[in-house]
Amino acid sequence: xxxxxxxxxxxxxxxxxxxxxPKFLTGSLLRHILVMTGTGAAGLMAIFVGDLANLIFLxxxxxxxxxxxxxxxxSILFLTISIGxxxxxxxxxxxxxxxGAHDYVKARRFTVNSFLATLIVSAGLSLVVWLAIPWGLHxxxxxxxxxxxxxxxxxxxxxxxAPLALGMTAGGVLRSVGDARRAMNVTLIGAIVNVILDPVxxxxxxxxxxxxxxxxxxxxxxxxxxxxxxxxxxxxxxxxPQWGPFLADIRPMALVAIPAILxxxxxxxxxxxxxxxxxxxxxxxxxxxxxxxxVLPVAFGAIYALSGSIGPILGQNYGAGQLARMKExxxxxxxxxxxxxxxxxxxLALLAHPLANVMHATGEAEQLIVFYCRxxxxxxxxxxxxxIANAAFNTLGRPRTSMLLNWGRATLGTVPFVxxxxxxxxxxGALAGHMLGGIAFGVVAVWLCTRHMEHLEAARHAxxxxxxxxEMAAK
Numbered sequence: 001x002x003x004x005x006x007x008x009x010x011x012x013x014x015x016x017x018x019x020x021x022p023k024f025l026t027g028s029l030l031r032h033i034l035v036m037t038g039t040g041a042a043g044l045m046a047i048f049v050g051d052l053a054n055l056i057f058l059x060x061x062x063x064x065x066x067x068x069x070x071x072x073x074x075s076i077l078f079l080t081i082s083i084g085x086x087x088x089x090x091x092x093x094x095x096x097x098x099x100g101a102h103d104y105v106k107a108r109r110f111t112v113n114s115f116l117a118t119l120i121v122s123a124g125l126s127l128v129v130w131l132a133i134p135w136g137l138h139x140x141x142x143x144x145x146x147x148x149x150x151x152x153x154x155x156x157x158x159x160x161x162a163p164l165a166l167g168m169t170a171g172g173v174l175r176s177v178g179d180a181r182r183a184m185n186v187t188l189i190g191a192i193v194n195v196i197l198d199p200v201x202x203x204x205x206x207x208x209x210x211x212x213x214x215x216x217x218x219x220x221x222x223x224x225x226x227x228x229x230x231x232x233x234x235x236x237x238x239x240x241p242q243w244g245p246f247l248a249d250i251r252p253m254a255l256v257a258i259p260a261i262l263x264x265x266x267x268x269x270x271x272x273x274x275x276x277x278x279x280x281x282x283x284x285x286x287x288x289x290x291x292x293x294x295v296l297p298v299a300f301g302a303i304y305a306l307s308g309s310i311g312p313i314l315g316q317n318y319g320a321g322q323l324a325r326m327k328e329x330x331x332x333x334x335x336x337x338x339x340x341x342x343x344x345x346x347x348l349a350l351l352a353h354p355l356a357n358v359m360h361a362t363g364e365a366e367q368l369i370v371f372y373c374r375x376x377x378x379x380x381x382x383x384x385x386x387x388i389a390n391a392a393f394n395t396l397g398r399p400r401t402s403m404l405l406n407w408g409r410a411t412l413g414t415v416p417f418v419x420x421x422x423x424x425x426x427x428x429g430a431l432a433g434h435m436l437g438g439i440a441f442g443v444v445a446v447w448l449c450t451r452h453m454e455h456l457e458a459a460r461h462a463x464x465x466x467x468x469x470x471e472m473a474a475k
Contacts, residue, residue, distance in 0.1 A: 023178030024316040025100065029329045033336060036180050036309035037302055053195050055294050057202050058212060059360050066209055068283040069149035071290030072142040075275050076129065076154055078268035083125055084165035086261030087118045088172035089311070089394050093256045094249075095237075096176040096312040096395065100319025108239035111173050111231065113249040115166060116241060117257065122165035130158045140272055141279030149209055156213035163224035170227025173237060175312045182230040190223035259399035263390060266406035270414045270434070277418050277430045281364065285427045288365030292372050292431075295355060299344040300380055303337055307387035315395045323457040330392055330453065334446065337384040344380070348373040364427065371428050379435040382442030389445035398452055405445050413437035 024032050058066050091114035098107040129136075133154045142150050167186055174183035194215050201211025232238045271293070278289045297304060310333045317326040348355075352373035356366040386409060393402040414437050421433025 024313045024329075025320050025322060025325075029313070029325065030332055030336075032313055033306070033310065033329065033332055036175065036178075036313065037306040037336065038180075053198060055291065056358065057198050058209065062360060065146045065283060066149060067287040067290055068146050069142070069153060069209065070212075071275065071286050071293065072137055072140050072146065072150040073153045073157070074290065074293060075140055075268060075272040076133065076136050077157060078271060079265055080126065080129055080158060080161045081164070082264035082268050083261050084118075084122060084161065084168040086264045087114070087121060087165055087257055088168040089260040089264075089391075089399075090114060090117070090253050090257035091169045092172040092176050092311045092315065093260075093395050093399075094252060095173055096315030097319030099177055100316035105239075107176075108237050109245050110249065111237045112239040112241050113246045114169055114173070114253065115238070116246055117250070117253050118165050118169045119162060121257075122162040126158055126161035129161070130155065133158065139276070141276050146283060153209055153213050156210060157216055160217045160220045164220040167220065167223030167225075167227040170224070170231050172308075173231050174227070174235070175309060176315065177235060177237070178312065178316075179230065179235065180309075182234065186223055186227040186230070189226045190219040193222045194219035256394060256399045259403040260394055263394075263399070263403040263406040266403075266410035270410035273410075273414055274418055274430065274434050277422055278427050281427045284362075284364040285368060288361060288368035288427075289431070291356075291359050291361060291365065291369055295348070295369075295373075296377075296380070299348050299377070300340065300384070302340045302344075303380070303384040303387065306333060306336060306340070307384070307391045310388060311391045311395045314392055318396060318456075321460065323453070323460050327450075327453045327457065330388070330449065333388045334385060337388060338381055341378065341381040341384060345377045348377050368427055368431065372431055376432060376435045379439065382439045385442040386438065386445045389442075389449040392449050393452070396452065396456065401448060401452075405441055405448075409438055409441040413441050 055067065055070060058070060091111070094110040094114065095107050098104070098110060133151055137147050137150050137154075167190070171183045171186040174180075174186070197215035197218060198212060201207050201215050202209075203211075205211060207214065275286065275289060278285045310329065313329050314326050317323070317329065352370040353366075355373070356369045359365075359369075361369055386405060390402040390406065393399060393405075414434060417433030417437035418430045419433070421429035421431070421436075423429070425432065
């Protein structure tokens with residue numbers, strides 16, 4: 001790494017675009033939320049639609065073991081993706097407040113060091129996960145041919161965690177400066193590449209499940225390329241890598257990244273436990289749960305996008321000391337979450353049977369899909385509230401609270417409820433228990449986050465109008 005730190009180096013100067021006033025400090029908060037969520041949802045839903053299309057293509061092979069194998073594999077892939085999300089959250093938590101404080105030198109330093117940390121961590125963890133694939137599949141309950149198919153699928157996909165994580169971090173940096181359109185393009189282009197290559201590899205070349213995996217690998221490299229182009233070429237936000245600043249930034253990055261990663265892997269842990277519980281009812285039940293797992297992100301993509309978009313909005317206002325505006329943004333995000341949930345529920349309830357037919361789902365799989373879409377999806381509002389609160393905690397210096405809430409949801413809010421539900425009503429009861437267990441954690445998360453914001457606002461008033469938030473000063 002270059003140790004020079006000359007301010008005369010033109011490459012080290014921020015581009016004109018990044019010198020503009022931070023977007024989220026003025027104007028309609030609802031408009032900022034909807035624009036950021038809309039563009040984020042377009043990109044995320046493109047990925048989710050790509051995953052759903054991938055499953056549709058594979059379902060045309062009319063091999064239930066293939067669909068079940070994707071379900072087992074997805075539980076492990078969700079773990080690796082959650083690691084990437086946690087690393088991108090760390091980038092947002094550092095870059096967005098720096099942008100809000102108009103400190104672009106610090107924003108560029110945080111950007112390059114976030115990319116370096118992402119590369120090192122994701123490469124190392126992908127190796128660990130790759131070596132643990134057989135153990136993971138056995139733990140989930142995969143057996144026989146389904147185990148072999150899932151193992152092949154994962155051995156192809158897991159090594160591509162690093163380019164995916166770098167692309168996610170790039171998207172987080174772009175959202176931190178308010179470039180919603182380019183952040184959307186990061187995932188949108190990747191989804192387009194995936195959807196185009198899927199039928200070519202699966203049917204054209206006759207590669208089946210392996211073809212789907214190779215298409216996803218290429219799509220992940222496309223995500224990385226588009227993201228890096230936006231950060232480096234468009235915004236010139238990539239500072240020069242230097243050992244000293246990198247080592248100095250490890251601690252503030254780790255204080256957010258480690259709890260954020262631990263918080264994000266709680267959800268795949270929870271899903272993996274549900275998958276294991278469902279596996280006892282056969283491949284048809286696992287196939288139904290797999291299809292649900294692909295449909296939900298598409299239906300609730302706006303909520304996933306909102307949880308990723310609200311962080312930069314909160315972060316910029318936090319960095320600028322506009323804490324009343326920050327509280328207003330949080331409240332609006334919760335209202336938007338409720339509206340999105342009702343809309344998604346209406347569509348899923350109406351399309352439950354057609355969806356099962358498109359997926360060639362029959363028997364237990366069809367029953368699970370219809371039951372979930374019609375009766376359980378309204379409860380997603382509590383999951384959405386937890387997502388929003390977690391984004392706020394990560395941005396406002398309380399990532400450990402986010403981690404504890406997520407793991408509480410994944411353990412106390414999952415295991416006893418799934419066990420009780422399964423004992424009373426089989427796979428449908430297990431899924432119902434999984435959703436019911438999240439109600440209390442969504443409510444508690446919102447309450448705790450509101451209290452934390454009130455505490456920050458009171459501390460700000462006590463310190464005087466010129467004070468800088470303590471956590472921001474530490475960074």
